[in-house]
Amino acid sequence: MxxxxxxxxxxxxxxxxxxxxxxxxxxxxxxxxxxxxxxxxxxxxxxxxxxxxxxxxxxxxxxxxxxxxxxxxxxxxxxxxxxxxxxxxxxxxxxxxxxxxxxxxxxxxxxxxxxxxxxxxxxxxxxxxxxxxxxxxxxxxxxxxxxxxxxxxxxxxxxxxxxxxxxxxxxxxxxxxxxxxxxxxxxxxxxxxxxxxxxxxxxxRPPEPRPRLTDEDEARVRALLARHGDADSLGYFVLRSDKSVVWSPTGKACVAYRVVSGVMLASGDPLGDREAWPGAIREFLREAADHAWTPAVIGCSEAGGIAWTRAGLSVLEFGDEAVLETTGFTLEGRTMRNVRQAVARVERAGYTAIVQRISDLEPRDVARLRAQVAVWRGTETERGFSMALGRIGDAADGDCVVVMAFSAEPHGAEPRLRAVLHFVPWGRTGLSLDAMMRDRTADNGLNEFLIVSAVRRARDLGVKRLSLNFAVFRSALERGERLGAGPVLRSWRGLLMFLSRWFQIDSLYRFNAKFQPTWLSRYVCYPASADLPRIALAMLEAEAFLVWPRWVWPRWRGHLPRPSTRLRGGARSGDDGADHRQVHRRETGSDARHGRS
Structure with a gap:
C-alpha cells in the first residue's frame, strides 16, 4: 500500500x-x-x-x-x-x-x-x-x-x-x-x-540530537565486555563514539548501529548474554520499523548470523577474518618463508619493537604517539565503522595494546618511531587489530615484523589469539583460482580482481594468507535481495569508502556524526613488494582494520 x-x-x-x-x-x-x-x-x-x-x-x-x-x-x-x-x-x-x-x-x-x-x-x-x-x-x-x-x-x-x-x-x-x-x-x-x-x-527549530554512545551506554557496554568480551573479536568496537546501541528488555545484551542513508546498519554480533540476543534483535528491528529504516548487519559471525536469520533476515557470506593462534605460531617451514625473510630483513636494518598496553605508557609517550600519528595522517577521511575504534591513547582504553617499531639512527641519535600497530582487547586472552600506521619512508616488511613481534610477546601479555585483518570474499578468490573452477566462479573472481584496483581485495587476502591464519567466516544480514544495492552503498558510506563532498547536503543524510577524527593515521604498508596490498585505513592515510575490506 x-x-x-x-x-x-x-x-x-x-x-x-x-x-x-x-x-x-x-x-x-x-x-x-x-x-x-x-x-x-x-x-x-x-x-x-x-x-x-x-x-x-x-x-x-x-x-x-x-x-x-x-x-x-x-x-x-x-x-x-x-x-x-x-x-x-x-x-x-x-x-x-x-x-x-x-x-x-x-x-x-x-x-x-x-x-x-x-x-x-x-x-x-x-x-x-x-x-x-x-x-x-x-x-x-x-x-x-x-x-x-x-x-x-x-x-x-x-x-x-x-x-x-x-x-x-x-x-x-x-x-x-x-x-x-x-x-x-x-x-x-x-x-x-x-x-x-x-x-x-x-x-x-531546535535540532534533534544526533545519536551517539552516551556515558551511561558506554559504562553498560564495558560491563558486558568484561563478562562476554571473549565471544566476538569485534565486541570492543561497539565503543566507537559515533555508534548508538539498542538494548534488550533485560539489559543483558545490546546491538550497536549507525543509520546511514536510511539503512540501520548494525556491526558484528549482538554484545552480551546469548540468551538475551533475541530480545536485543527484536528491539533493533522494532526501532528500524518505527522509523522505516532498512535493517542490515555487517560483519557478524556464524553464531550471530543464525540469530539474525531466526529473526527473519537473510544471510550472505561476506568474507573471512584472519585469526592467529599464538601458541602454535612459528616462522619455520616453507609456507612461512616470505614472512621469515621480511622479518629478518627488517631486523638486520636495525629496527626494534616495543609491545605495551596503553596503560603502561607514560603520558608523554602517549602524547608523542598521538603527535606522530597526526604527522602520518594522509587525508581527512578516516575509514572504519565495524572494525575500527577511531581513537588511540584514551585513558579509558588502557587495556589496548600498541606495537611500535623504532629504527636505529646514526650518530647515537634517539631511535625514531617508524610504524605502529594498535590492538583492542578481545576478551581476556585475545587482541583484535584496530589500525596499522607507518612512515612511508620506512623499510619494507615492517608490518610483518610488527605482527610477529606482537605474537612473540603474546605470552607475556596473556594473549592466546590475535585477530588480524578481514578479507572480503576470500573463499571466492581462493576457489576461483583452483584447477577445475567453473565459469561462474572464475567470472566472479575476475570481477573481484578488477575491483581490487581500487579496494585492495585480492592483495589484502594474500597479505593475510602469508601468516597461515585460521579463517573465520563473517556475514552480511539483510531483509530482502532488493535491498542489497542500498545496503551495499550504506556500507561503503559507513566505512568511508564512499565519501560525500563537504558541500553536498546528503553528506549529513545519515543523521549521525561523522566518523571520529581523533585517529588520523599514517601511510600505506611497504611489505615485500606488497606496499599496495596493505591492510589500510585509507589509500593515503592510516591503515585500519576495516581497510581490511
Whole structure:
C-alpha cells in the first residue's frame, strides 16, 4: 500500500502542476466568474502549483511509511480538491485528489513510521532543493505559455524573470495577456514564500540530537565486555563514539548501529548474554520499523548470523577474518618463508619493537604517539565503522595494546618511531587489530615484523589469539583460482580482481594468507535481495569508502556524526613488494582494520 500510495501521490502532484499551467475551460470559467472574482481563481491556480510540488516531494516519505508525510499529504489532498473547484471547476482533477484522500484515510494504519532525527544542515538541503524545483517550475510555466510573452526573449531574461518573481519583484519580460502575467506573478511569489518559510522553519527549530554512545551506554557496554568480551573479536568496537546501541528488555545484551542513508546498519554480533540476543534483535528491528529504516548487519559471525536469520533476515557470506593462534605460531617451514625473510630483513636494518598496553605508557609517550600519528595522517577521511575504534591513547582504553617499531639512527641519535600497530582487547586472552600506521619512508616488511613481534610477546601479555585483518570474499578468490573452477566462479573472481584496483581485495587476502591464519567466516544480514544495492552503498558510506563532498547536503543524510577524527593515521604498508596490498585505513592515510575490506 505505501508504494502504491507514493506512486499515486506523485501522479496527483504532477497532475496539479500540469492543470495549473494549462488553459482552463472557458465555459467553466464563465460559470465560475458568476460566483467568485477572477483574482481568487488566479490565486487558486498559483496555490495548486505549490500543492502539486509538495505532493511530489512527499511521495518518497509515503513510500517509507512516514506518519508525518501521511498527515501532510492528507491535508494537501483535501486542499487540492478545493483549489481545483475554485480555480476552474476542474471536477476530474478534484475527483482524483478526493479518491486518493479517502484511500489514505482508510489506510492510515500503514503509515506509522516516526520522523528521522535531523539537524539544521537539512534546512540548507531542503532550501536548495525547493529553490531548484521552483526555478524549474517557473521555466516550465514560461515555456508552456511562451505565446503569451511579447517577442522572443533570451534565456537570461527568463531566468531573471523567474528569480525576481520568487522574491515578488516584477521581471524584465512583457506579456500579451494580463491574466497570464498575473498568474505567473502569483505562482512564483507563492513558491518563493514557501521556499523561504520552509527553510527558515527548519533552520530555527531546535535540532534533534544526533545519536551517539552516551556515558551511561558506554559504562553498560564495558560491563558486558568484561563478562562476554571473549565471544566476538569485534565486541570492543561497539565503543566507537559515533555508534548508538539498542538494548534488550533485560539489559543483558545490546546491538550497536549507525543509520546511514536510511539503512540501520548494525556491526558484528549482538554484545552480551546469548540468551538475551533475541530480545536485543527484536528491539533493533522494532526501532528500524518505527522509523522505516532498512535493517542490515555487517560483519557478524556464524553464531550471530543464525540469530539474525531466526529473526527473519537473510544471510550472505561476506568474507573471512584472519585469526592467529599464538601458541602454535612459528616462522619455520616453507609456507612461512616470505614472512621469515621480511622479518629478518627488517631486523638486520636495525629496527626494534616495543609491545605495551596503553596503560603502561607514560603520558608523554602517549602524547608523542598521538603527535606522530597526526604527522602520518594522509587525508581527512578516516575509514572504519565495524572494525575500527577511531581513537588511540584514551585513558579509558588502557587495556589496548600498541606495537611500535623504532629504527636505529646514526650518530647515537634517539631511535625514531617508524610504524605502529594498535590492538583492542578481545576478551581476556585475545587482541583484535584496530589500525596499522607507518612512515612511508620506512623499510619494507615492517608490518610483518610488527605482527610477529606482537605474537612473540603474546605470552607475556596473556594473549592466546590475535585477530588480524578481514578479507572480503576470500573463499571466492581462493576457489576461483583452483584447477577445475567453473565459469561462474572464475567470472566472479575476475570481477573481484578488477575491483581490487581500487579496494585492495585480492592483495589484502594474500597479505593475510602469508601468516597461515585460521579463517573465520563473517556475514552480511539483510531483509530482502532488493535491498542489497542500498545496503551495499550504506556500507561503503559507513566505512568511508564512499565519501560525500563537504558541500553536498546528503553528506549529513545519515543523521549521525561523522566518523571520529581523533585517529588520523599514517601511510600505506611497504611489505615485500606488497606496499599496495596493505591492510589500510585509507589509500593515503592510516591503515585500519576495516581497510581490511
Amino acid at each position: 505505501p508504494r502504491i500510495a507514493a506512486l499515486l501521490t506523485l501522479a496527483i502532484g504532477l497532475m496539479d502542476i500540469g492543470s495549473s499551467l494549462t488553459p482552463e475551460w472557458h465555459s467553466r470559467l464563465e460559470d465560475l466568474q458568476a460566483l467568485l472574482p477572477m483574482a481568487v481563481s488566479r490565486q487558486a491556480s498559483a496555490f495548486t502549483v505549490v500543492v502539486g510540488m509538495l505532493l511530489v516531494l512527499l511521495a518518497a516519505g509515503l513510500r517509507r511509511r512516514k506518519r508525518r508525510a501521511w498527515r501532510a499529504t492528507v491535508v494537501l489532498l483535501g486542499t487540492s480538491v478545493v483549489l481545483h473547484i475554485v480555480k476552474g471547476l476542474d471536477y476530474e482533477e478534484a475527483a482524483g485528489s478526493a479518491a486518493l484522500f479517502v484511500a489514505l484515510l482508510l489506510a492510515h494504519q500503514e503509515f506509522r513510521a516516526k520522523g528521522d532525527p535531523t539537524t539544521r544542515w537539512r534546512a540548507l538541503g531542503i532550501g536548495l532543493l525547493l529553490t531548484v524545483v521552483s526555478i524549474g517550475v517557473g521555466f516550465l510555466l514560461l515555456h508552456l505559455r511562451e505565446n503569451r510573452i511579447a517577442g522572443p526573449q533570451p534565456l537570461s531574461a527568463q531566468l531573471e524573470q523567474v528569480v525576481l518573481g520568487l522574491a515578488g519583484i516584477p521581471g524584465p519580460l512583457e506579456f500579451t495577456s494580463h491574466h497570464f502575467a498575473d498568474l505567473a506573478f502569483r505562482t512564483l511569489l507563492t513558491m518563493g514564500v514557501l521556499t523561504i518559510g520552509t527553510t527558515a522553519y527548519l533552520a530555527l
